[in-house]
Amino acid sequence: MESKFTEMYQKEPAEEKDGACEQVADMLxxxxxxxxxxxQQTFFNSHIExxxxxxxxxxxxxxxxxxxxxxxxxxxxxxxxxxTIKAKIQESI
Amino acid sequence: MSExxxxxxxxxxxxxxxxxxxxxxxxxxxxxxxxxxxxxxxxNDLVQETYLKAYRFFDYFEQGTNAKxxxxxxxxxxxxxxxxxxxxxxxxxxYSEVEGYYNTDDVEGENGVATTTDMRSESVQDLIGxxxxxxxxxxxVDFRTVIILCDLEGFTYEEMAKILxxxxxxxxxxxxxxxxxxxxxxEKYAKTMGYNS
Numbered sequence: 146m147e148s149k150f151t152e153m154y155q156k157e158p159a160e161e162k163d164g165a166c167e168q169v170a171d172m173l174x175x176x177x178x179x180x181x182x183x184x185q186q187t188f189f190n191s192h193i194e195x196x197x198x199x200x201x202x203x204x205x206x207x208x209x210x211x212x213x214x215x216x217x218x219x220x221x222x223x224x225x226x227x228x229t230i231k232a233k234i235q236e237s238i
Numbered sequence: 239m240s241e242x243x244x245x246x247x248x249x250x251x252x253x254x255x256x257x258x259x260x261x262x263x264x265x266x267x268x269x270x271x272x273x274x275x276x277x278x279x280x281x282n283d284l285v286q287e288t289y290l291k292a293y294r295f296f297d298y299f300e301q302g303t304n305a306k307x308x309x310x311x312x313x314x315x316x317x318x319x320x321x322x323x324x325x326x327x328x329x330x331x332x333y334s335e336v337e338g339y340y341n342t343d344d345v346e347g348e349n350g351v352a353t354t355t356d357m358r359s360e361s362v363q364d365l366i367g368x369x370x371x372x373x374x375x376x377x378x379v380d381f382r383t384v385i386i387l388c389d390l391e392g393f394t395y396e397e398m399a400k401i402l403x404x405x406x407x408x409x410x411x412x413x414x415x416x417x418x419x420x421x422x423x424x425e426k427y428a429k430t431m432g433y434n435s
Binding site for chain 2: 174175178180205206209210212213214216217218219220222223226227229230231233234237238
């Protein structure tokens with residue numbers, strides 16, 4: 146898999162690769178956050194099929210996001226907090 | 239044009255609407271407060287203050303709009319304007335503490351962690367969670383905030399811009415820098431676990 150990517154990547158002309166890689170790097174956050182336009186997404190997808198470095202960067206960025214959303218423990222709200230809030234509101238009126 | 243329907247409501251109706259629309263946000267709001275203050279008591283105070291303000295200004299809340307974003311915005315403003323000054327947790331990161339922490343990890347990494355660690359086990363999952371939390375907590379509060387809003391709470395860039403009162407371009411650049419910083423910290427940790435990025 147990786148050798149295929151590497152082979153294709155190496156065939157790209159250097160200047161074209163650099164320009165596209167830069168654009169893809171700039172789009173990385175928008176793509177993982179679902180904020181990229183359809184046009185950007187298409188450009189991004191076709192580029193990472195051919196560029197192993199950008200493909201890997203995309204994987205890393207997705208992993209980073211999933212570490213936060215999937216592994217960061219949520220703290221438990223104190224059981225009495227909702228009641229305290231309601232009581233304080235009534236006191237404040 | 240905003241419809242301030244709250245003005246026509248009786249106290250009972252207002253209380254009922256407040257409870258139905260705003261109290262369900264308590265869990266994410268408390269978590270946000272905790273990630274900002276890094277202290278349970280401070281988070282508690284900040285959330286109470288936020289709800290009291292929200293009740294006071296409830297007439298200005300447009301029914302059916304994003305209650306979660308509205309409350310997050312109030313909480314963020316309270317944190318910046320008042321709370322940060324009196325918070326027990328310094329707003330600035332104590333880098334010497336961070337540095338010491340990671341240096342300790344480096345030492346442990348050489349001998350302590352077995353290379354055959356099963357990444358699926360619950361204890362390893364907990365360990366990853368703890369490590370992610372530690373790395374996140376060492377980020378400056380502005381960086382921490384955008385990561386929490388985006389990755390933990392799933393706000394859009396537009397919502398984040400409104401919550402934080404900053405242009406959307408600033409949201410993008412801040413998020414980018416925050417992630418780079420977090421990535422750097424976690425890569426250090428991954429290396430101590432025997433993973434090369």
